[in-house]
Amino acid sequence: MTAVLEVRDLKVRFATPDGEVSAVNGVSFDVNESECVGIVGESGSGKSQLFMSVMGLLAKNGRALGSAKYRGTELVGMPVKDLNKIRGDKIAMIFQDSMTGLTPHLRIGKQMTEVLVQHKGMGEAAAVKRALEMLNLVRIPEAARRLAQYPHELSGGMRQRIMIAMALLCEPELLIADEPTTALDVTVQAQILDLMSDLKRVTKAAIVLITHDLGTVAGLCDKVQVMYGGRFMETGSVQEIFYQPAHPYTAGLLASMPRLTEGRREKLYAIPGQPPNLQRLPKACPFQERCDYVHERCVDELPLLRDVTPGHAKACHLLSLANPVSDPKAPSLKVADEARSA
Ligand SMILES: Nc1ncnc2c1ncn2[C@@H]1O[C@H](COP(=O)(O)OP(=O)(O)OP(=O)(O)O)[C@@H](O)[C@H]1O
Ligand code: SF4
Ligand SMILES: [Mg+2]
Known part of the structure; x- marks a missing residue:
């Protein structure tokens, strides 16, 4: 398998008046050609900032440490003029809110x-x-007419399709979709996910799908x-994550998925407690304060x-969720070593 994106020990830090925010804390992974990778975790776990x-695209008070290579070329620290050649062309990103991705005073065309x-x-x-081909690909009705319209003349679902069409215009090798359906109602969400699944087959692009919803x-x-406190808690195939979760946090996320009871989506469980404060991450395991x-x-x-x-x-x-004793062979990093290398 060939990697389009290789991320190694990536960290994101934000400087704030109250101290440093450790948003991403050393993640390593590959995204291979034509692969779709889901990044899942509660709000504030670092999903968006990892890909920003x-x-x-980090805010001015943010900095990235570590490495992220697109086809072998280092992106961390790359000058903006070189990044601009890759952004939108080789790597495209779509966001939750289609209004921020589109310029309000310019016609779609x-x-x-x-x-x-x-x-x-x-x-x-x-x-x-x-442009017309792309609008047809994302199933926009009356594509030619849409080219003359402004973003506010279209529904939220339609705008999101247009954002996806725009992201695909230059045939990117990597498409990063950050909560692409969260702002939409349930029916339109299903249509957009259906569209993404078609696009996955039609285009050769690798896709990263960022979401707080495992169902997606x-x-x-x-x-x-699965991300928590800026780290990966568990990684695996969809089948492994859903049917053989090995981390208590993943098990908690699965248990808190809404169920369909008598035609209604009901949330029967929520992981107790709150995500950790990223300015004062707990010593050792970030999930310790909420873990059974x-x-x-x-x-x-x-x-x-x-x-x-x-x-x-x-x-x-x-050792395992079924056998919850500490695994003597589980590797760990003594907190003191971590503090020294941070
Ligand atoms: N410019 C900034 N300055 C300080 N902290 C920031 C800044 N931008 C983001 N953060 C913090 O970084 C953490 C991770 O944010 P991120 O946007 O990656 O979360 P997320 O997992 O995408 O959450 P959500 O599901 O709500 O989108 C959050 O605690 C957030 O408040
Ligand atoms: S607190 Fe301990 S048992 Fe719970 S997730 Fe962290 S390492 Fe595992
Ligand atoms: Mg986010």
């Missing part, structure tokens, strides 16, 4: 063709033809990375991500 750092003229050096007529990744993703299985070692030693079976890994000291 890859795209060079203009916004779409400008990208092609800029990145691909296309003439106007060829650019319009390609089920039908679309090949592998899942917490024991002495969890408070003392940071568990490292290690294979449960090939391709399925967890960052937890337990």
Whole structure:
């Protein structure tokens, strides 16, 4: 398998008047060609900032440390003018709120063709033809008429389709979709996910799908990375994450998925407590304050991500959820070592 994106020990820090925020705390992973990777975790777990750092889009008070390579080229620390050649062309990102991704005072046609003229050096007529093809691909009805419309004249679902079409214009090798359906109602959410699944087959792009909802990744993703406190708690195939969760946090997320009872979506369980304060992360395991299985070692030693079976890994000291005693072989990083290297 060839990696489109290789991330190694990536960290994101924000400087604030109250101290440093440790939003991402050393994550490593690959996104391979044509693969769909789901990034799942509660609000504030670092999902968006991880990919904002890859795209060079961190806020001014943020900095990325570590490495993120697109086809072998280092993105961390790359000058903006070089990043701009890759962003939107080789790597495209779509966001939750379609209004922020579109320019309100420009017609859809203009916004779409400008990208092609800029990145691909296309003439106007060829650019319009390609824009129409993309609108048809994302199933926009009356595509030609839409080109003359402004973003506010379209529904939220339609705007989200247009954002996806724009992201695909230059045939990116990697599409990062950050909560692409969260702002939409349930029916439109299902339509957009259905569309993404079609696009996965039609385009060759690798897809990263960021979501707080495990249900969203089920039908679309090949592998899942569960994030908490800026770290990966568990990584594996969709089947492994859903049917053989090995980390207490993943098990908690699965238990808190809404169930359909008598036609209504009901949430029967919520993980007790709150995500950790990223300015004062607990010593050792970030999940310790909410974990039913917490024991002495969890408070003392940071568990490292290690294979449960090939391709399925967890960052937890337990032998297994079924046998919740500390695994003497589980590798850990003594907190003192971590503090020294941070
Ligand atoms: N510019 C900033 N300055 C300080 N802290 C920031 C800044 N931007 C983000 N953060 C913090 O970084 C942490 C991770 O944020 P991130 O946006 O990655 O969360 P997320 O997992 O995407 O959550 P959500 O599901 O709500 O989108 C949060 O605690 C957030 O408050
Ligand atoms: S390391 Fe300990 S606290 Fe952390 S998830 Fe595992 S059992 Fe729970
Ligand atoms: Mg986010």
